Amino acid sequence: MLTVIGIDGATWDVILPNLDRLRTFKKILENKEWKHGTIHLKWKPWSPSIWCSMFSGKSPEEHKHKDFVNENKELVKREDIDVDFIWDILFKKGIDVRAMNVPFIIPPFNFRVNYEPVAGGLPIEEEELKEEIISVKEKSLEVLKDKPEIFITVFTALDRLSHLHWGEPMLVDYYSMVDDAIGEIIKLSDKVIIVSDHGFCDYDKAPIQTLPKRTPRGEIKGDHHPDAIWLCRGIDKEINDPRDIFNILIEMYG
Amino acid sequence: MGDSMDEKLMNLPLEKKVEKAEDVIKEAYEKFEPEEMAIAFTGGKDSTLLLWLVKRVCDKNNYEMPNVMFINEGDVFEEIWEFVFDLSEKWDFELKIAENGDVLRLVKKIGDPVKVRELNEFNREELKKIGFQGEEFPFEPESFVGNHLMKTAAMKMFIIDNGIKALFTGIRWDEQEARRNETYFSPREDPEHTRVHPILHFTEKDVWEATFKYKIPYNKLYAEGYRSLGAKSTTKKIDDKPAWEQDLEKVPERAGRRQDKEGIMKRLRDLGYM
Numbered sequence: 001m002l003t004v005i006g007i008d009g010a011t012w013d014v015i016l017p018n019l020d021r022l023r024t025f026k027k028i029l030e031n032k033e034w035k036h037g038t039i040h041l042k043w044k045p046w047s048p049s050i051w052c053s054m055f056s057g058k059s060p061e062e063h064k065h066k067d068f069v070n071e072n073k074e075l076v077k078r079e080d081i082d083v084d085f086i087w088d089i090l091f092k093k094g095i096d097v098r099a100m101n102v103p104f105i106i107p108p109f110n111f112r113v114n115y116e117p118v119a120g121g122l123p124i125e126e127e128e129l130k131e132e133i134i135s136v137k138e139k140s141l142e143v144l145k146d147k148p149e150i151f152i153t154v155f156t157a158l159d160r161l162s163h164l165h166w167g168e169p170m171l172v173d174y175y176s177m178v179d180d181a182i183g184e185i186i187k188l189s190d191k192v193i194i195v196s197d198h199g200f201c202d203y204d205k206a207p208i209q210t211l212p213k214r215t216p217r218g219e220i221k222g223d224h225h226p227d228a229i230w231l232c233r234g235i236d237k238e239i240n241d242p243r244d245i246f247n248i249l250i251e252m253y254g
Numbered sequence: 255m256g257d258s259m260d261e262k263l264m265n266l267p268l269e270k271k272v273e274k275a276e277d278v279i280k281e282a283y284e285k286f287e288p289e290e291m292a293i294a295f296t297g298g299k300d301s302t303l304l305l306w307l308v309k310r311v312c313d314k315n316n317y318e319m320p321n322v323m324f325i326n327e328g329d330v331f332e333e334i335w336e337f338v339f340d341l342s343e344k345w346d347f348e349l350k351i352a353e354n355g356d357v358l359r360l361v362k363k364i365g366d367p368v369k370v371r372e373l374n375e376f377n378r379e380e381l382k383k384i385g386f387q388g389e390e391f392p393f394e395p396e397s398f399v400g401n402h403l404m405k406t407a408a409m410k411m412f413i414i415d416n417g418i419k420a421l422f423t424g425i426r427w428d429e430q431e432a433r434r435n436e437t438y439f440s441p442r443e444d445p446e447h448t449r450v451h452p453i454l455h456f457t458e459k460d461v462w463e464a465t466f467k468y469k470i471p472y473n474k475l476y477a478e479g480y481r482s483l484g485a486k487s488t489t490k491k492i493d494d495k496p497a498w499e500q501d502l503e504k505v506p507e508r509a510g511r512r513q514d515k516e517g518i519m520k521r522l523r524d525l526g527y528m
Contacts, residue, residue: 068522075518077398079386106518114365114394122521216524 002234002252003144003189004152004245005182006054008047008103009159010175010229011199012038018172024183028194034233039240041226044208045198047159048076050228050242051104054197055152056083057246068106076105086249087111090150095253098143099152101136108154115139121156124217129157129174137181144188150249151189155181162200163211166222191234195245199225259427259434263455268463271456272307278438278452279311282420285439286448290419291320294409295349297334298483299461299472299497300424302341304453306470308422309345319347320422323412326353327395327404329364334483337473344471352412357403361393368393380407413445420448428457462498 019026028034041050043060052058052065060066065081081104087097091112099111107121118132119125133155140153155178158171165171186192203213206223213220230239237248263274282291293308295301305322312319324338342349356374360366369390370381384402391397395404413421427434433454440449456464465472475483476497 073519077385079388106522112365120518120521122518124521124524 001144001147001189002150002191002193002249003140003185004150004193004195004249005140005185006051006102006152006154007158007178007182007194007196007229008154008156009162009198009200009224010178010196011162011201011225011227012229013199013201013225014162014171014175015229018175021172021176022179024179024186027183028231028233034231035235035238036229036231037238037240039195039228039230039242041198041228041242043226045224045226045228046210047197047224048104050197051102051154052081052083054195054242054245055085055087055099055102055104056081057086057243057250058083059243065104078105078109081105085111086246087150087152090249090253093254095150096148097150097152097253098148100139100143101154101156102152103154103156108156111152113139113143122160123157124160129161130177132157133174133177133181137184140181140185141188144185150253153185162222163220164218164222166200166202168221186233192232193235193239193245193248194229194231195239195242196228196230197242199227199229201225260455264427264457266455268460268467271453271460272464274455275307275452276311278450279308279422280315281439282422282450282452283311283315283317286420288318288320290417291422291450292323292350292412292416292418292420293320293422294424295322295324295338296424296483297324297338297341297473298424299465299476300426300453300456302470302472303456303461303464304422304424305341305345305347306468307452309347320420321350321416321418322347323350323352323409323421325405325408325412326351326358327400327408328353328358328361328393329395329404331475331483333473333475337471341471350412350416352408354403354408354411357393364394366393367391376411377403377407380410410445413447418447420450422450422452424453425451426456426458426461427454466498 015022015025029036046066048068049060049066052063053060056063063081063083068076070076087099090097098113100113100115101108101117103121107117118135119128123129123132136153136155143151158174158178161171161174182194200222203220203223206225210224211220235248239245266274293305295305309319311317338349356377357368360368360372367390370378380403386399391399394400425433425436427436436451436454438451438454440451442449464470473483479495481497
């Protein structure tokens with residue numbers, strides 16, 4: 001059983017200085033069964049595009065999916081993206097693969113999991129952000145009880161929080177909630193990959209600005225950094241590129 | 255009347271809002287015959303208020319009731335079935351069910367796969383219209399494809415089969431930003447008909463005030479904390495308090511429902527994505 005846990009926007013820059021509060025990450029980093037590292041993205045760190053690459057094995061130039069909305073300001077749908085995702089390919093081969101809350105589109109995508117993303121996949125208010133972390137955790141634990149061969153699940157709350165609260169102590173509170181959730185999820189799977197789509201940094205220092213400085217929700221304090229995190233157990237590979245996730249799964253199950 | 259949300263109408267006292275809604279209904283009766291009209295009744299609080307208003311106008315003016323259409327999307331709360339059938343007996347109207355039987359015959363439960371080649375031509379055409387090119391899709395009435403076939407297409411068939419020229423619906427200006435430009439009479443194509451919106455100027459709070467003031471029945475799910483009722487498998491309570499006691503101003507009414515594209519677009523704008 002292999003579980004891929006995505007954490008939108010997670011960065012070592014918050015994790016490493018706060019290991020005293022992030023017990024799961026601390027245990028993992030001290031445990032030799034686990035490997036970890038940094039993905040230095042070669043592409044612009046647009047979330048929809050990176051998640052799409054991660055699970056389709058295609059570069060952004062190949063899959064051409066950039067954003068949640070198209071030029072006509074309409075939401076992009078799964079059908080608009082001309083790729084076979086890892087779940088499409090492996091399910092056809094008889095592998096029990098399931099995925100939930102994968103945010104390459106909004107609302108995030110589910111595959112063989114009946115999950116309703118919190119606030120349509122765009123939690124903003126604190127209550128919604130907490131609810132997302134809890135509901136992704138609970139649904140993930142429920143799905144894992146069925147022992148699927150591959151399960152992919154994504155937490156999106158830290159991305160939203162990092163945009164609005166980068167540099168604030170409250171951000172660590174939410175990292176801590178995600179850390180607790182991950183601690184429970186990894187108990188139910190022997191092979192695990194934990195991965196983010198990009199990191200974060202001060203808005204003014206970010207190599208690209210994915211959002212305008214001022215939004216109706218207030219000033220944006222953080223933006224995407226091209227360094228993402230990865231950690232894995234039970235997999236004899238390094239992850240240097242988002243597409244490596246797709247390649248690892250194909251190699252193991254394809 | 256104005257082309258979009260009218261602040262003056264929004265600020266009228268409740269009795270005046272009821273009068274305005276009755277005027278819209280009377281105007282519809284001047285334009286259309288009763289048998290050419292239908293009410294889209296969902297068993298929710300808004301369409302129940304709408305049905306009550308139409309019935310009141312009919313009783314006062316000795317008009318015949320229009321058709322009362324209920325869409326069975328294949329994932330209806332038992333409590334809604336119970337409510338709509340009880341009300342049809344209590345208020346003595348015939349409930350006409352609109353449903354996409356061609357899809358329903360192929361599935362037993364939510365998530366069952368539907369093979370496009372097993373659908374009839376009408377449904378295959380509908381899928382083409384929304385750009386769906388897959389060979390199959392899971393039966394989920396509130397997914398993009400499911401919503402189109404189980405609600406939009408089912409309603410379309412009902413309109414065509416019954417020769418409906420005017421359809422009353424219980425939408426309101428304050429429900430979603432995307433509804434702010436709606437008018438009381440709104441022409442639609444495919445199939446050609448007119449949408450009539452008598453309670454556009456009611457707020458969510460007005461609907462509850464009217465419900466209690468005029469002793470209009472309401473579904474017990476609202477008392478359990480459901481604030482907006484959609485498909486059973488995808489509608490969640492957002493609070494345990496009765497709907498009318500929840501924070502009507504700050505928490506979006508349709509927050510517990512999945513199919514809320516307008517809400518998603520607003521969030522994307524709020525976050526600066528657009």
